[in-house]
Amino acid sequence: MASSKIDDPRVIEFDVRTDEMLINMGPQHPSTHGVLRLVLRTDGEVVSDVEPHIGYLHRCAEKIGENLTARQWVPYTDRMDYLAAMNMNLGWSLVIEKMLEYDLPERGRHLRVIISEMGRIASHLVAMGTYGLDLGSFTPFLYGFREREKILNLFEEACGARLTYSYLTPGGATADLPADWTGKCRQFLAEFKEVIPELHTLLTTNSIFVSRTAGIGVMSAKMAIDYGCTGPVLRGSGVYHDLRFHGEERYTEMYDGYVFDVICADPATGKYPESNYEFHGDSLDYPEIPRQAVLGDCWHRFYVRMLEVVQSVRLVEQAIEKYEATSGDWGTPIKLVQKLPVKEAYMETEAPRGQMGFYVVGNGESIPWRVRARSSSFCNLSVTAPLCQGILLADIPAIVGSLDVVMGEIDR
Amino acid sequence: MADFVNHILTLEDSWIGYIVAALVAAVLILHVVAVGALLFIWMERKISGRIQDRLGPTRVGGKFGWLQTLADGIKLIAKEDVTPDLADKFLFKIAPYVGLAASYAAFIALPFADGVVGQHVNTAVFFVLAVLGLEVFSVILAGYSSGSKWSLFGAMREAAQVVSYEVPLGMCVVVPVMICGTMNLTTIANMQAGFFTNWLVFNDPFTFLTAIVYFTCATAGVNRAPFDLAEAESELVAGFHTEYSGLRWSLFFMAEYSSMFIVAALASILFFGGSHGPIPIADVLGLLSLDNLGSSDPAFHVFNEDGGGFFASLNLEIAIARFLGVANLLLKGTIGVTVMMWVRWSFPRLRIDQVMTMCLKYCVPLAAVGFLGATAWQALDLPTGNSLMNSPRYSHHELWTADDSESTVEEASSNEVQTPHEDDTHAAAKAVELKTVPVSVVKGGER
Numbered sequence: 001m002a003s004s005k006i007d008d009p010r011v012i013e014f015d016v017r018t019d020e021m022l023i024n025m026g027p028q029h030p031s032t033h034g035v036l037r038l039v040l041r042t043d044g045e046v047v048s049d050v051e052p053h054i055g056y057l058h059r060c061a062e063k064i065g066e067n068l069t070a071r072q073w074v075p076y077t078d079r080m081d082y083l084a085a086m087n088m089n090l091g092w093s094l095v096i097e098k099m100l101e102y103d104l105p106e107r108g109r110h111l112r113v114i115i116s117e118m119g120r121i122a123s124h125l126v127a128m129g130t131y132g133l134d135l136g137s138f139t140p141f142l143y144g145f146r147e148r149e150k151i152l153n154l155f156e157e158a159c160g161a162r163l164t165y166s167y168l169t170p171g172g173a174t175a176d177l178p179a180d181w182t183g184k185c186r187q188f189l190a191e192f193k194e195v196i197p198e199l200h201t202l203l204t205t206n207s208i209f210v211s212r213t214a215g216i217g218v219m220s221a222k223m224a225i226d227y228g229c230t231g232p233v234l235r236g237s238g239v240y241h242d243l244r245f246h247g248e249e250r251y252t253e254m255y256d257g258y259v260f261d262v263i264c265a266d267p268a269t270g271k272y273p274e275s276n277y278e279f280h281g282d283s284l285d286y287p288e289i290p291r292q293a294v295l296g297d298c299w300h301r302f303y304v305r306m307l308e309v310v311q312s313v314r315l316v317e318q319a320i321e322k323y324e325a326t327s328g329d330w331g332t333p334i335k336l337v338q339k340l341p342v343k344e345a346y347m348e349t350e351a352p353r354g355q356m357g358f359y360v361v362g363n364g365e366s367i368p369w370r371v372r373a374r375s376s377s378f379c380n381l382s383v384t385a386p387l388c389q390g391i392l393l394a395d396i397p398a399i400v401g402s403l404d405v406v407m408g409e410i411d412r
Numbered sequence: 413m414a415d416f417v418n419h420i421l422t423l424e425d426s427w428i429g430y431i432v433a434a435l436v437a438a439v440l441i442l443h444v445v446a447v448g449a450l451l452f453i454w455m456e457r458k459i460s461g462r463i464q465d466r467l468g469p470t471r472v473g474g475k476f477g478w479l480q481t482l483a484d485g486i487k488l489i490a491k492e493d494v495t496p497d498l499a500d501k502f503l504f505k506i507a508p509y510v511g512l513a514a515s516y517a518a519f520i521a522l523p524f525a526d527g528v529v530g531q532h533v534n535t536a537v538f539f540v541l542a543v544l545g546l547e548v549f550s551v552i553l554a555g556y557s558s559g560s561k562w563s564l565f566g567a568m569r570e571a572a573q574v575v576s577y578e579v580p581l582g583m584c585v586v587v588p589v590m591i592c593g594t595m596n597l598t599t600i601a602n603m604q605a606g607f608f609t610n611w612l613v614f615n616d617p618f619t620f621l622t623a624i625v626y627f628t629c630a631t632a633g634v635n636r637a638p639f640d641l642a643e644a645e646s647e648l649v650a651g652f653h654t655e656y657s658g659l660r661w662s663l664f665f666m667a668e669y670s671s672m673f674i675v676a677a678l679a680s681i682l683f684f685g686g687s688h689g690p691i692p693i694a695d696v697l698g699l700l701s702l703d704n705l706g707s708s709d710p711a712f713h714v715f716n717e718d719g720g721g722f723f724a725s726l727n728l729e730i731a732i733a734r735f736l737g738v739a740n741l742l743l744k745g746t747i748g749v750t751v752m753m754w755v756r757w758s759f760p761r762l763r764i765d766q767v768m769t770m771c772l773k774y775c776v777p778l779a780a781v782g783f784l785g786a787t788a789w790q791a792l793d794l795p796t797g798n799s800l801m802n803s804p805r806y807s808h809h810e811l812w813t814a815d816d817s818e819s820t821v822e823e824a825s826s827n828e829v830q831t832p833h834e835d836d837t838h839a840a841a842k843a844v845e846l847k848t849v850p851v852s853v854v855k856g857g858e859r
Contacts, residue, residue: 030649031646045568135761137761208761211762212763212766393565
């Protein structure tokens, strides 16, 4: 009974008892990535408890989906994960195609790979930049946005929009890529590959960055699986799972004939796959893993994203070649009032932030009876509370930022 | 200056002269603070822009957007001055002025060149550090009185951080003081006259180390990134100035930028030759005699009391020397500030425990090593950077100590520059003749 007083491992300082303070971090706060609200229980700088509150960006997107036709709802998917709108479009398009048992022509398939992987690059660039911002470094943010801007320019050329594209639609895409788009895309990739080492210098290998992220917010593989984490958050914990490899056939066949690695450390050795990717004769070497880093910490989650960008570059390069080699139809978008069969369909795709699933139930009408989205950020956010116990206040942006949540996708 | 005013007004040692002199000095220094902040904020925006591959301000004021800060200032003046309901109103309102006053007052003892100083203080090093240390009050007051938890966090951090960093900062500052044997900044600067090898940073390896530690601690002491925890915007919204708006907010900024300049200028005086350039151009070209710079009472270089009138007494040679000296010091201070900006826009922010670790585990021991090493270097009389070129530091140093002991005078005889006689009066007379008596120690002490 002697030591029964302090059993709570979260109580760090017990020699001088001070009052705890409840603090609202958000919904208006610079580093909560939108309108996330965290209620912190702090004792000085030490945060003993974090409780995330969500719902500040809820727009009833799913309910709206039950009042619109399948094609009409595409713009609403844009506004879910607004940083990777192309990938959201893709997820919705694929689930409707699955329902209609529609098969995309070859050219459309490669077009989708180009677009969705470019979307992944853009999204990871924002994730990288804002993570730097969370840790107090402004410059990587602008470096990331500068490159993202070039991707947005390319997207704008393809579909006319810069943020909410509605480009990939059920049945294909609203238009084929313009003439000479692939040339510009190639040029971008060539420029971008020069920039990646700069980004690594600014953050990945920066010693302050490493000391802020390595060993912070360590999540075991079991915990990541238990909480339903997906995407880079899951792979950062050393779980080899990427829907582009392990997903449904309808999705993985999109990547048939493509060569790329799943970026994930081998839990046994802690090593990432070798960079066997050559660029103008120089291999794009991955930076060394610092010795302070523990598998599943913030640094690894960040690192996985940085390496995935390289894999996406690799995919886009292959896709451009394949796209140029094919000709003909890129797919016909379904009619605005396309009737959906009486059945249900669910499909998950590998969006930049994890597995984005859409669920549709049709009742023979053109307006679906039920629409539901499974959000990756939502599950990824759920680890915030267990990860943020007994840490310092400054670690909260580091941990939440490494999860890379987008509130538009969580609240829908 | 005061005597000069009294001389013009034909008053004998009147208080009016001192008031007028104080006002003139205050207004001049205010310009350094205000215009300096204006320039540095513009510079920060421009530099951060270039580092981040963008342009920064381009339009206001024609080219380069050099009036951007002024436009922002006007905007800030026009903004509403909000005081939160929960705030301790009096403290909340007074806090920014405390900060500005502290960093402004520190300029009083900062010599921009030999003789160009608000008020000669024989313990200027101590004065500047002590007054600058008061700036922490403004942050603590602001944080405490804002009635906001984020502000309180900022204040707590500031208190912990700045107080800790004053320890290694003080230890670093002691090194030049120990080498030069004086706390007078003007004398310290003058002892580094000549080629850049005379700069204390190149004196020995330990002073080099000390200079680096000093700069690190100074960056932390004025709350610049990566040590800007008190206003860490990604964690604490805006830290201690979360609740401030308008002019009060901009006063915090002015205080921050002027204390940045102060610590950078202090670094350049203590380690980088102060108002003396890397190469004594004027001296090499024979335009000026270097010895003239430290020749007579600093206050009467330009305004000579017995010359009768302003223009009659204007010593052009010394005026030019001072102008160059001020330009040198401003340039060096600006370079120091630029380095701080460069660091800020390149690095992420440290965590509070890492900041404290950095101070207690690295800066304090390194400063101690630097201090002990530099002391040993002096005690063992090992070769210094000073001995690379024919330099005046020993002459300054030893003539000054000649007042106290004869042994140092004898040692000085090994130095080629000059050989004072053992007779003290003769030595002093010779020194006057050679015009190498250091500033203000002889006469300045009386003032």
